[in-house]
Amino acid sequence: MQYRRFGKTELPLSVFSLGTMRSLASVEAMAAVVQAGFSGGINHFETARAYGQSEALLGQAIAQLQLPREQIYLTTKLLPTASGADIRQQLDQSLERLGVDYLDCLALHGINTSDHWQRLRSPQGCLAALEQAREEGLFRHLGFSTHGPRELIWEVVNSDRFTFVNLHYYYFFQRHAPVIARAAELDMGIFIISPVDKGGQLYTPPAELVEQCAPLTPLDFNYRFLLSDPRISTLSLGAAVPSDLEAALAIADQTAPLSKIEQNIDHKLNQAQTVNLASDQCSQCYQCLPCPEAINIPEILRLRNMTVAHGMTEFGQYRYRMFENAGHWFPGRRGDRCTDCGDCLPRCPEQLDIPNLLRDSHKRIKGQNRRRLWED
Ligand code: SF4
Ligand code: SF4
Structure with a gap:
């Protein structure tokens, strides 16, 4: 496993981060995946309030496995709320569910429209409340995820209110390349969302694509495309069972520039x-x-x-x-x-x-x- 600095947060994150929205069957299922990820070198675990039981199960799994808090980095995501008081209450609940007294990273989940962006940064909006909570030490670094248009992402990235961004960007979707360049210029951490599923359902590739990507698998080629870019800090990796981690863990050391074959x-x-x-x-x-x-x-x-x-x-x-x-x-x-x-x-x-x-x-x-x- 390779580790990369998560931009100006200075966190040394593993190049794969475990996204915990798929291992929700039980604490045992979550613990098995978390243990496999941790043993494979993953030090960053990501959840969201919107992922059902994910926060609570992740918290219980970490406690059960007795993972040392100082050796792991935790991120959750909160949907933007109408008021600062609402998001503060949600943050308190997330900390309780995860069983921790601080988070390493917190992301606003889905700044998808200009309207969202305008409302959340108003003086009464949830962004100011989160900045206050950060001052109080409830979390260390604030970022955002987005499914919005590039122009909006550009504006939010340039606002200087966030230190990392969770972005859709894959071999088959490179529209956000200028945002990657700008975020890197601003020294923001760059976290790629769902490279396998939204990146093309690459765990079940069609025969034509398999042939076009040979001798690599389409999954590995997309991973290599992202891992070979030093501006990208970490890729999310969802797993329902430990074996879902295998392909990623096998390639997690391969961060060199693309080879001739690639x-x-x-x-x-x-x-x-x-x-x-x-x-x-x-x-x-x-x-x-x-x-x-x-x-x-x-x-x-x-x-x-x-x-x-x-x-x-x-x-x-x-x-x-x-x-x-x-x-x-x-x-x-x-x-x-x-x-x-x-x-x-x-x-x-x-x-x-x-x-x-x-x-x-x-x-x-x-x-x-x-x-x-x-x-x-
Ligand atoms: S012709 Fe073009 S602009 Fe008009 S409805 Fe169809 S897609 Fe839209
Ligand atoms: S090339 Fe595609 S994206 Fe560009 S204008 Fe034509 S249809 Fe639209």
Whole structure:
């Protein structure tokens, strides 16, 4: 296991952090995963108030295993609240559930809209209350997680109110690359959320993608893409059982720059996009927005890119059914809402036939309708 400085927090975090939203069956299940992670060198454990019993089970597991408090780092996340008093009460409860008198890191969970950001930083908002709680020693470092648009993340990162950021950024989603660069410039800790699941459901890759990533697995290639970037501090790793940690622990020492073989995989994946998508490739420039029907054109076409170029239909279906089902956690409407108004067409530098591509995407990845349980 390698360790990296978590930006200006100065915490020496393991390059994998154990996210504890999947091991919720019992204290024993949580303890087994925590023990396996700790034995494998993981020193950072992450939970959230919104993850059901996760905080309480993690607290009980740590007590049961008698993990030395000074050798581990604990983070929880709290949803933004309407008032400072509410979030303070939640923080007190989280500390009690975790059985600790301070947290190393606390993140505001989901600064997803400008409205959130405006309300939480008002003088009566929850940000001031958290800053007060930090002064009192209830936690040491304040960060935020986000599913928001890049412009919003940029603004929050630049606000100087947070010392770390929990971000979606993977091989197959590099839109936030400028945010990574800026956060690194500001010496913030950078924690990557869900690189395996949201990064492409890489634990169950389609045959086409397996072939394109050979001799690595798609999972390992994505890990290497992230681990080879020294600006990224740590990657979240969710596990229901200890064996779910194996692939990550096996690669946790490999933080060197991408090898020739790995660079060649990157080249093969790009080639697959060029060949399989031909003139239908969306370059993810986002210039087509806004759409009067609030269709999330770039994200739908990203899912189409992945489906057509790499055979990632199941992942496309998994994400596509989030539209109109997950509020601000996954904004925008589905492709079949297009009215052919044509507003987006002159803005697309690739001159894509967006309405037809949206209809095609809908056909390919609409799948079955299911409601989401929880995002992130
Ligand atoms: S053509 Fe369709 S996708 Fe484009 S702006 Fe109009 S409704 Fe939105
Ligand atoms: S403007 Fe065109 S290339 Fe850019 S994101 Fe929209 S559809 Fe894709």
